[in-house]
Amino acid sequence: MVKKYKTIVLASGTFDLLHLGHVRFLEEAKKAGGENAELVVIVARDSTVKKRKRKKPIMPEDQRRALVESLRVVDEAILGWEDFSIEKVIERIKPDIIAVGHDQDGIEKEVQNAIKEKKISLEIAKIGRFGKQELDSSSKIVRKIIESVNK
Amino acid sequence: MVKKYKTIVLASGTFDLLHLGHVRFLEEAKKAGGENAELVVIVARDSTVKKRKRKKPIMPEDQRRALVESLRVVDEAILGWEDFSIEKVIERIKPDIIAVGHDQDGIEKEVQNAIKEKKISLEIAKIGRFGKQELDSSSKIVRKIIESVNK
Numbered sequence: 001m002v003k004k005y006k007t008i009v010l011a012s013g014t015f016d017l018l019h020l021g022h023v024r025f026l027e028e029a030k031k032a033g034g035e036n037a038e039l040v041v042i043v044a045r046d047s048t049v050k051k052r053k054r055k056k057p058i059m060p061e062d063q064r065r066a067l068v069e070s071l072r073v074v075d076e077a078i079l080g081w082e083d084f085s086i087e088k089v090i091e092r093i094k095p096d097i098i099a100v101g102h103d104q105d106g107i108e109k110e111v112q113n114a115i116k117e118k119k120i121s122l123e124i125a126k127i128g129r130f131g132k133q134e135l136d137s138s139s140k141i142v143r144k145i146i147e148s149v150n151k
Numbered sequence: 152m153v154k155k156y157k158t159i160v161l162a163s164g165t166f167d168l169l170h171l172g173h174v175r176f177l178e179e180a181k182k183a184g185g186e187n188a189e190l191v192v193i194v195a196r197d198s199t200v201k202k203r204k205r206k207k208p209i210m211p212e213d214q215r216r217a218l219v220e221s222l223r224v225v226d227e228a229i230l231g232w233e234d235f236s237i238e239k240v241i242e243r244i245k246p247d248i249i250a251v252g253h254d255q256d257g258i259e260k261e262v263q264n265a266i267k268e269k270k271i272s273l274e275i276a277k278i279g280r281f282g283k284q285e286l287d288s289s290s291k292i293v294r295k296i297i298e299s300v301n302k
Contacts, residue, residue, distance in 0.1 A: 017292070020217055145296050145297070
């Protein structure tokens with residue numbers, strides 16, 4: 001077997017209203033790949049978010065992608081596909097590790113199913129939640145903005 | 152004169168609700184320092200923002216600072232001082248260039264005064280506004296969030 005130089009770690013998410021919780025998640029994801037990790041991030045398309053969460057993100061997909069790619073920890077950020085499926089993602093990116101956040105149980109199940117069905121060797125790195133910081137989620141940020149206006 | 156290895160570029164701002172406009176501003180600021188530029192960013196304290204803009208930022212200062220420092224283009228991000236003054240900043244950071252954004256006329260004037268009074272050699276790099284992108288300012292983002300809730 002030829003040893004690959006890089007360990008490809010794949011993470012995904014919406015990354016709407018980028019905050020420190022996102023960055024810490026991505027940093028932990030990359031750490032899971034060790035010293036030679038390359039972190040590829042799939043940023044969900046507006047249409048996919050709308051389908052899955054029933055609401056559109058605040059920031060448009062191109063800006064969410066570009067902002068994620070401007071983070072030091074990220075090697076490459078790409079937009080997802082309209083007909084998003086974990087199998088397709090695995091096929092195209094060929095990750096060694098898929099990082100799954102504390103609020104991504106759905107994705108974790110899909111990855112587990114894909115591993116079973118396709119008999120691929122792939123590690124799942126479960127990333128914990130960080131010390132509950134103020135405003136570490138996009139919905140908390142939205143709530144705070146609305147509260148500050150209604151005051 | 153001993154030639155310094157690095158060209159220190161200083162940029163400053165609130166960087167509330169980090170967006171692509173911020174990143175492009177910082178990228179252009181660093182470019183102004185050429186190949187050996189080191190970009191130091193002063194992130195305004197909550198108290199300073201409150202005093203200057205009469206409203207507190209949405210995101211707390213520690214998180215704004217940490218998020219700015221997680222950008223690839225930024226070498227160091229530090230919080231401002233309670234008794235903020237451009238003279239003090241210049242004294243401590245000793246920048247070669249101060250980058251000034253399209254909406255930072257006030258800071259530009261203060262820098263010009265400091266240059267005159269202290270007779271220091273310091274370049275001001277005026278950074279233009281970028282192709283008007285959707286949601287390239289924190290207040291536009293706040294407006295969009297409020298609109299989306301009121302719908």
